[in-house]
Amino acid sequence: MSLRRSCAERISARRRIRLEKKLLQLASVCDKANRGYQKVNNMLADSAFFGMFLTLACYQAGVLVKKKVKVALATPLLVAVVLIIGILLVFHIDYAAYENGAKYISYFLTPATVSLAIPLYRRLALLKEHPAAIFGGIAAGVLTAMIGIFLMSLAFGLNHEQYVTLLPKSVTTAIGMGVSDKMGGIPALTVVSISVTGVFGTVSAEAICKLFRIREPIAKGLAIGTSAHALGTSKALEIGEVEGAMSSLSIVVAGIMTVLAVQVFARFL
Amino acid sequence: MAWSAIRCDERSVSVLKFIRQLLIIITISFVAELMEYLIPLPIAASMYGLVLMLAGLITKLIPLEKVEGAADFLTEIMPVLFVPPTVSIMANFDALRQMLVPLVVICVVTTVLIMGVTGRVSQAILRRENKRKEKNQT
Structure with a gap:
């Protein structure tokens, strides 16, 4: 009895030693892999083009996905962002390594926003035809946005940072990001809320117009552009030429009005 | 030979034109940055630039064809520019x-x-x- 047990113990001891050896080996392999990761991470962090490469490659993939999949949510921007975050997480690449190269792309945001004046200028003749309807409608929309977001933020008990992050969620990304950044919000979350708004507005534009019995093409375009910015404008262009033109006009007009309105409304919460 | 030389010439003229257009847009961006620095309001530089550009176009100080090409390029690549700020979530x-x-x-x-x-x-x-x-x- 005792002999058998000691035999078993000896065997189990030998097994344990073997197991420990294996574990040690595994640990050293892990360590090597870890050091490898760190090396790759350091290399990528030093690389000037990794971030830019990943951005453009994933955007290209997003464009392909959009062509194949006819889903409103599959915009190239969202697909690219999901892909990049996935790649960074799976390969344990630091966000800083990505940002090091990607930040150069963002430098072009200011001149690109300045260039938004050109499409607005091209539509200026339209603005002169119906100034009251255009300014009145868009101003009413912007005011609705401010009051609606304020009341709902109050209801949800959001803090100032969260409230200011959401305030510019209906305007085009370039303008909204600047507002959020300047007022103390989180620009990345503003981009998310702008995307959610744009996708939802695009999908349900026709249903909402029907619900509110908005039938005039000019009114339709203004409504879509003011509420769902550039994403909605692509939908408005599908509905009709007048709708598209009005929608693209209201992107910038609503953007400028929102910048001014936020100066007042940001103080409320 | 002569034909290819002419083609090259045309190309370099259009490239120069593009650079001049970019120069105008970057100049406005730079002035807008200075305004952001000097004016004590929480408004982003790009908004000052947008209004400046619009004012320039309306007053014809900046003719449309002097900025058109570069501006269209910049507005068309805009979705790509939003990728890095969004990844920061x-x-x-x-x-x-x-x-x-x-x-x-x-x-x-x-x-x-x-x-x-x-x-x-x-x-x-x-x-x-x-x-x-x-x-x-x-």
């Missing part, structure tokens, strides 16, 4: 999780309201204008 994941439900609810509800109000108000104004016109004609 990685660094704000907790903040996103905290306000995900209010964010989605507020975005959906206010979008319906904004679209409805904007459309109804502008439609009402348009119809009133049309009625007035008809009255004037009769």
